[in-house]
Amino acid sequence: MYRGKSIAVVVPAYNEEKLIGATLESIPDYVDRVFVVNDGSTDGTADIVEEYKAKDPRIRLINKSNGGVGSAIVFGYKAATEEGLDISAVMAGDNQMDPAYLPSLLDPIIDGEAHYTKGNRLSGKDSYRGMSRWRLLGNNLLTLLTKISSGLWHISDPQNGYTAIDNSVFKRLDPEEIFAWYGYCNDLLTRLNMYGFVVKDVPIPARYGDEKSKIKYPEYIYRVSKLLLLDFVMRISYKQKSKSVISFVSAAFVVAVLSYLGILVILGTQSVYQAPSQVFLFLAFASALTVSILLVFYLFLMICGTALLHRRVPKLNP
Ligand SMILES: Nc1nc2c(ncn2[C@@H]2O[C@H](COP(=O)(O)OP(=O)(O)OP(=O)(O)O)[C@@H](O)[C@H]2O)c(=O)[nH]1
Numbered sequence: 001m002y003r004g005k006s007i008a009v010v011v012p013a014y015n016e017e018k019l020i021g022a023t024l025e026s027i028p029d030y031v032d033r034v035f036v037v038n039d040g041s042t043d044g045t046a047d048i049v050e051e052y053k054a055k056d057p058r059i060r061l062i063n064k065s066n067g068g069v070g071s072a073i074v075f076g077y078k079a080a081t082e083e084g085l086d087i088s089a090v091m092a093g094d095n096q097m098d099p100a101y102l103p104s105l106l107d108p109i110i111d112g113e114a115h116y117t118k119g120n121r122l123s124g125k126d127s128y129r130g131m132s133r134w135r136l137l138g139n140n141l142l143t144l145l146t147k148i149s150s151g152l153w154h155i156s157d158p159q160n161g162y163t164a165i166d167n168s169v170f171k172r173l174d175p176e177e178i179f180a181w182y183g184y185c186n187d188l189l190t191r192l193n194m195y196g197f198v199v200k201d202v203p204i205p206a207r208y209g210d211e212k213s214k215i216k217y218p219e220y221i222y223r224v225s226k227l228l229l230l231d232f233v234m235r236i237s238y239k240q241k242s243k244s245v246i247s248f249v250s251a252a253f254v255v256a257v258l259s260y261l262g263i264l265v266i267l268g269t270q271s272v273y274q275a276p277s278q279v280f281l282f283l284a285f286a287s288a289l290t291v292s293i294l295l296v297f298y299l300f301l302m303i304c305g306t307a308l309l310h311r312r313v314p315k316l317n318p
């Protein structure tokens with residue numbers, strides 16, 4: 001228990017025989033349950049976890065067929081909610097997450113400031129030390145794209161897997177909808193914002209050691225870019241149902257119509273008011289064109305979104 005709340009740690013592990021032991025040893029005493037999700041490792045990961053399980057009754061090993069890191073984490077979240085634990089944190093099986101920072105992820109949830117917290121390695125110069133230049137560049141680019149996709153403008157380092165979620169919030173999501181592969185963290189951010197849940201960044205420095213990343217970059221770039229685009233459309237389509245978006249679009253439509261009417265009036269009276277008409281004509285035309293382009297873009301998104309939502313209807317459970 002930590003500050004009166006029961007804590008689960010979900011450990012996704014795929015071929016982590018080298019580092020899974022160190023990861024499990026480092027999990028703090030106040031953690032109530034540890035769910036190691038091993039999906040299809042071909043090395044000795046499962047055997048090592050079994051050894052630790054015999055010594056530490058908090059550990060539960062979940063073996064499943066390989067479905068990607070996202071699906072492994074969702075499996076862990078499901079097990080934790082089924083066992084009635086209050087909060088689930090994620091600590092990867094490659095010992096990249098420093099347990100000393102776990103309280104800073106749990107506190108905002110317990111204090112009612114956030115439903116989901118995540119580490120941020122981009123908060124200052126010292127925090128991204130150890131990250132290669134390419135990774136830093138990629139991370140910054142993904143930060144920008146995820147801000148646009150998810151609408152969470154205050155969030156950086158979306159790829160950070162060191163997170164914690166309020167399990168009462170997880171229960172309300174549709175787990176089958178969450179992206180199964182590496183972009184799961186970006187997808188979860190979009191869904192949480194879409195439903196109005198609060199996400200908070202916690203500065204946590206990067207920790208790199210002997211681990212080997214399993215990410216294959218060409219596949220990663222293709223699949224995650226596609227996901228970010230689909231999530232953007234999904235979010236906008238979902239939000240369009242809200243009153244504020246409908247009134248914003250109606251207001252934009254009125255501005256466009258009035259601007260075009262203004263142009264017609266100016267053209268009609270041009271011979272009388274020759275001098276000022278050029279400026280007004282230009283301003284009215286520019287505003288009408290801008291608003292029209294935005295409206296066309298918006299309608300295009302709506303059409304795509306409607307088609308998309310037939311496949312992936314976002315649901316929020318009561
Ligand atoms: N269960 C399961 N775990 C996975 C899978 N793919 C990756 N993982 C685990 O998820 C964690 C994170 O994966 P990494 O490949 O290290 O990716 P990352 O930590 O986001 O990126 P790096 O900074 O490059 O290490 C590791 O503990 C992996 O063992 C998978 O398909 N199934």
Ligand SMILES: [Mg+2]
Binds near residue numbers: 094096211212213
């Ligand atoms: Mg890693």
